[in-house]
Amino acid sequence: MSKDDFLNEFYKLLKPVDAWKGDVESIKALFELKLAKHSITQNQAENLLAMQKRSLDGILDGTAKRVDVINLLKLGQFLGLETDALLRLYISELPQDMVAELEDARKKTFILANFDIKNLSKAGFIKTKSDFGEIEQRINSYFGLESIFQYANRQYIPAFSKTKRGENTPMLEFWVRSAYSLLESIQNPHPYDRDELVKLIPKIRPYSMNVSDGLRTVTRALFNLGVTVIYQPYLPTTSVRGATFIINNKPCIVLTNLNKNYATVWFALMHEIHHVLYDYDKIEGQVFHLTGEPDLFLLEDEANKFSRDYFLPADRAKFVYKFIDNTLVVKNLAKESQIHPSLIYNFYCFEMDAAGKGNYWGKYKHLLPDVSSALKDINVNPFDHEKIDETVHYLNTHIFNI
Numbered sequence: 001m002s003k004d005d006f007l008n009e010f011y012k013l014l015k016p017v018d019a020w021k022g023d024v025e026s027i028k029a030l031f032e033l034k035l036a037k038h039s040i041t042q043n044q045a046e047n048l049l050a051m052q053k054r055s056l057d058g059i060l061d062g063t064a065k066r067v068d069v070i071n072l073l074k075l076g077q078f079l080g081l082e083t084d085a086l087l088r089l090y091i092s093e094l095p096q097d098m099v100a101e102l103e104d105a106r107k108k109t110f111i112l113a114n115f116d117i118k119n120l121s122k123a124g125f126i127k128t129k130s131d132f133g134e135i136e137q138r139i140n141s142y143f144g145l146e147s148i149f150q151y152a153n154r155q156y157i158p159a160f161s162k163t164k165r166g167e168n169t170p171m172l173e174f175w176v177r178s179a180y181s182l183l184e185s186i187q188n189p190h191p192y193d194r195d196e197l198v199k200l201i202p203k204i205r206p207y208s209m210n211v212s213d214g215l216r217t218v219t220r221a222l223f224n225l226g227v228t229v230i231y232q233p234y235l236p237t238t239s240v241r242g243a244t245f246i247i248n249n250k251p252c253i254v255l256t257n258l259n260k261n262y263a264t265v266w267f268a269l270m271h272e273i274h275h276v277l278y279d280y281d282k283i284e285g286q287v288f289h290l291t292g293e294p295d296l297f298l299l300e301d302e303a304n305k306f307s308r309d310y311f312l313p314a315d316r317a318k319f320v321y322k323f324i325d326n327t328l329v330v331k332n333l334a335k336e337s338q339i340h341p342s343l344i345y346n347f348y349c350f351e352m353d354a355a356g357k358g359n360y361w362g363k364y365k366h367l368l369p370d371v372s373s374a375l376k377d378i379n380v381n382p383f384d385h386e387k388i389d390e391t392v393h394y395l396n397t398h399i400f401n402i
Helices: 003-012 027-038 042-049 053-061 069-079 083-092 096-114 117-122 132-143 148-152 169-186 194-209 214-223 262-278 280-286 300-311 314-321 327-337 341-354 361-367 371-375 388-399
Strands: 228-231 242-247 250-255 288-291
Touching: 027 042, 027 053, 027 069, 027 083, 042 053, 042 069, 053 069, 069 083, 096 132, 096 148, 117 169, 132 148, 132 169, 169 228, 169 242, 169 250, 169 288, 169 388, 194 214, 194 262, 194 300, 194 327, 214 228, 214 262, 214 371, 214 388, 242 262, 242 280, 250 262, 262 280, 262 288, 262 300, 262 341, 262 371, 280 288, 300 341, 314 327, 314 341, 327 341, 341 361
Parallel strands: 228 250
Antiparallel strands: 242 250, 242 288
C-alpha cells in the first residue's frame, strides 16, 4: 500500500475536523508561526513544554524513530490543534518506512480482531500461527482479496451485526463468508422452481439407500431446479449441521460433517429443504440460516419434524423400535420405507438419548455407514484449496455439469 493510500485509510478512522487557518502543511511550520506570533524562542518553548531539544526536534523534523505520546499531545495543545488534526499532520510527514511499519501493525491488528488464528490452524486452513504475512497471503488468495481489509467490506451478513459477538463469532463468520463466496461464484443458471421442488421431494427418499452415489444424484437433481447444494466442513468452535442461503434470489444449501454420520447428512438435507419451502422469505431477509447454531427467528422443531416424518413416520418408528435388535426386521422395514437402515438406527439412538433412556450410539455404530463414502464426490473441501475458485471449477465441471 502506498503512503497516500495508507493516509486515506487512516483518515477514515479519525473524526472530521475543521481545517486549521492558513496554508500550514507541517507541524514544524505551524510551530514556527506560533513562536513568531508570541515572540519566543525555541528554547523558551522547550522550557514551556518541559521537553528536551532532541525530543522536540525529532517530532518537528520527523526524524524520531519513536515518539513519546505525551510529548506529541503537549505539542498539539501548544499549537492549538485538536488530537485528530494533530495526528493528520504528524502522520502525513512520516517517512515511507515508518508508514509501512504502521500499516503492518494495522494489518496484524485487523487479523487478530477478525480471525481465530488458533482454530484456523487447527482446521488446517493456515499452516502458521505466527507468520502474519503468510496468514494474510493465505486469506487474500483464498477469498480473492486485493487487501486483507476487503474482508470486512461485504455486508451480506446482517445476522452477525445484530447480535453480540461471541467467542466463536470469527469462526462462524469465516465459515459463512467462505460458503457465501463459493455459492455466489457457482452461479446456478437454472431458475428456482418451488413447484418442481415439491414434486421432487417424494423421489429423494430412495436415494438414501445408495451410499456411494445417492447424494450426488440428488444434488444434481436439485441443482437443475435452481437449488444449489454443496458441502463445507464445520470448523472448530462451531456446531453447524447445515445451512440455507438465499443468493441471487435462489436457495442454496450447505451440508457439513459435524457428526460424521451418514444418516445425519440426509436428515440435514431434508431439514434445510423444509427451510427452503417454508422459511424462504425469512431467510432472504437475513441472507442465511445456520442449523445447529442459536437462532431466534426460525422454528427448528418444525424443520426437524418434517425431516423426521419424511424418513420414518412415528407409527413406523414405534413398530420397528420393538425389533431394533433384529437386523432382518429393520432391513425389511427400511426397504419397504425406501430408506437406508442407518436412518432407523440413527433415529432410535437419538430418541433414546434425548429421553434419557440410555446411550446406544456405540452399540449400533457398526451399522452406520462411513459418511465419507456419500460425500466422496461432493466432498470438495474448499479449505484444502488455495482459492475458492478452484473448488467452484471442480463442482461446476464434475458435479453440476456446467
